[in-house]
Amino acid sequence: MQNRRAVVVGAGVAGLASAIVLSRLGWRVALLERRERLKGDDLGMLLWASGVRALRALGVDATLDASGTPVDRFEIRNEDRLSSSFPGAAPGAADGTPSVMVHNAMLYEALVSRLGDSVEVFPATQVDRIDLVDLAAGDSSRRWDADLVVAADGIDSPTRPLLAPSSPTTDAGAVVFRGIIPAHRAPERTADAVEIYGPDRRRFGYGDLGHAGACWWATVPGGMRPESPQIQHELINRWFADWPAPVGKFIAATRPSELTQQPVRFVWPPPAKLHQTVGNGGVVLAGDAAHGVAPILAQGASLALEDAVTFAWALRRSPESVPDALAAYERARVPRIKRVARLSRRVHTIASGGRGVTRGLLRAVPDSWIQNQAAALADWQPPN
Numbered sequence: 208m209q210n211r212r213a214v215v216v217g218a219g220v221a222g223l224a225s226a227i228v229l230s231r232l233g234w235r236v237a238l239l240e241r242r243e244r245l246k247g248d249d250l251g252m253l254l255w256a257s258g259v260r261a262l263r264a265l266g267v268d269a270t271l272d273a274s275g276t277p278v279d280r281f282e283i284r285n286e287d288r289l290s291s292s293f294p295g296a297a298p299g300a301a302d303g304t305p306s307v308m309v310h311n312a313m314l315y316e317a318l319v320s321r322l323g324d325s326v327e328v329f330p331a332t333q334v335d336r337i338d339l340v341d342l343a344a345g346d347s348s349r350r351w352d353a354d355l356v357v358a359a360d361g362i363d364s365p366t367r368p369l370l371a372p373s374s375p376t377t378d379a380g381a382v383v384f385r386g387i388i389p390a391h392r393a394p395e396r397t398a399d400a401v402e403i404y405g406p407d408r409r410r411f412g413y414g415d416l417g418h419a420g421a422c423w424w425a426t427v428p429g430g431m432r433p434e435s436p437q438i439q440h441e442l443i444n445r446w447f448a449d450w451p452a453p454v455g456k457f458i459a460a461t462r463p464s465e466l467t468q469q470p471v472r473f474v475w476p477p478p479a480k481l482h483q484t485v486g487n488g489g490v491v492l493a494g495d496a497a498h499g500v501a502p503i504l505a506q507g508a509s510l511a512l513e514d515a516v517t518f519a520w521a522l523r524r525s526p527e528s529v530p531d532a533l534a535a536y537e538r539a540r541v542p543r544i545k546r547v548a549r550l551s552r553r554v555h556t557i558a559s560g561g562r563g564v565t566r567g568l569l570r571a572v573p574d575s576w577i578q579n580q581a582a583a584l585a586d587w588q589p590p591n
């Protein structure tokens with residue numbers, strides 16, 4: 208596939224990982240990103256063992272390159288009672304790969320540093336059309352012809368409705384506030400990754416980022432808050448005032464400037480179609496553009512990395528035919544995406560029930576079920 212041209216739209220985790228694998232396979236890649244700079248966010252996130260394996264296949268060690276901290280113990284709490292607790296190694300038990308908490312900006316830098324010489328980056332480029340007749344992508348002033356277009360432009364991708372019109376983005380009517388705290392201000396933790404289910408459809412989770420500090424995430428029903436970060440901080444303080452320790456300590460240790468908020472949205476139902484052939488090439492969806500799952504199980508970045516690694520496998524397998532490779536990618540990814548999307552939505556629905564529903568279900572669900580589901584989520588290996 209020497210000298211073939213690919214256009215990757217969007218330089219999030221999915222776009223960067225796609226550009227890395229394509230350049231390794233000898234493609235010339237134009238990476239188009241609407242933001243002025245390629246940079247990650249000052250956030251902590253969980254990477255499951257599956258994502259850690261995918262990263263490894265891309266030549267990135269989550270622990271060394273992204274300041275990742277292996278999760279020794281996960282805890283799920285039902286208000287002030289422990290509901291489930293299991294070792295972080297359990298979900299990756301087959302080969303001992305741990306799940307890790309990573310610093311998003313560091314993960315991003317590690318991916319950027321792996322972009323090959325054949326990747327040309329075009330920042331500040333807002334793609335406003337993808338030509339599905341004479342394959343190309345373009346903005347208001349330029350057009351990039353291509354043999355392959357990877358749409359990795361996030362959950363609002365305008366390409367998904369063209370390929371999979373029955374898989375719209377759903378707004379879940381909730382917002383997640385996320386905080387990051389430098390190590391010298393971070394409160395003591397009892398476990399490496401904890402999620403507490405509380406009343407009023409609220410949840411609070413926190414995790415350990417090792418020398419990069421600690422992070423937390425608070426889910427509350429409602430829309431994005433228009434207030435200043437200072438007021439948002441006060442609101443979060445009030446909403447979680449009577450929650451068990453160390454919730455209050457995490458909030459108090461966070462400065463308003465260390466807060467971000469994101470709406471909870473997801474693609475439902477998951478798409479059955481991820482590509483379209485165009486002549487001898489085609490267009491393909493990757494990352495949230497393809498499947499944006501409900502964030503409750505922290506699967507999105509891992510799935511995006513798995514997409515890229517699977518895509519590389521498919522292109523290696525069918526070096527002479529892009530359409531065959533795209534079809535193989537779709538066959539390999541759709542069942543996995545469906546499984547993760549279904550479970551994420553199911554848990555999201557449980558967590559969004561009233562207090563009685565969530566409490567009752569958390570009590571009724573056996574620990575073994577939770578651990579089995581976690582193991583199933585992490586059970587992905589790079590294809591070979």
Ligand SMILES: Cc1cc2nc3c(=O)[nH]c(=O)nc-3n(C[C@H](O)[C@H](O)[C@H](O)COP(=O)(O)OP(=O)(O)OC[C@H]3O[C@@H](n4cnc5c(N)ncnc54)[C@H](O)[C@@H]3O)c2cc1C
Nearest residue numbers: 217219220221241252253334360361383494495505507508
């Ligand atoms: C609250 C919350 C918590 C989460 N926590 C976790 C977690 O702990 N672990 C985990 O694995 N996942 C988590 N996720 C999910 C994860 O963040 C996403 O799945 C992941 O970032 C998807 O990456 P992506 O590259 O597909 O999309 P994005 O990160 O959205 O990247 C898309 C890129 O495309 C660019 N773009 C968009 N449109 C255009 C255009 N027209 N032209 C050019 N460029 C364009 C954007 O600027 C962006 O850079 C969480 C999500 C949320 C909302």
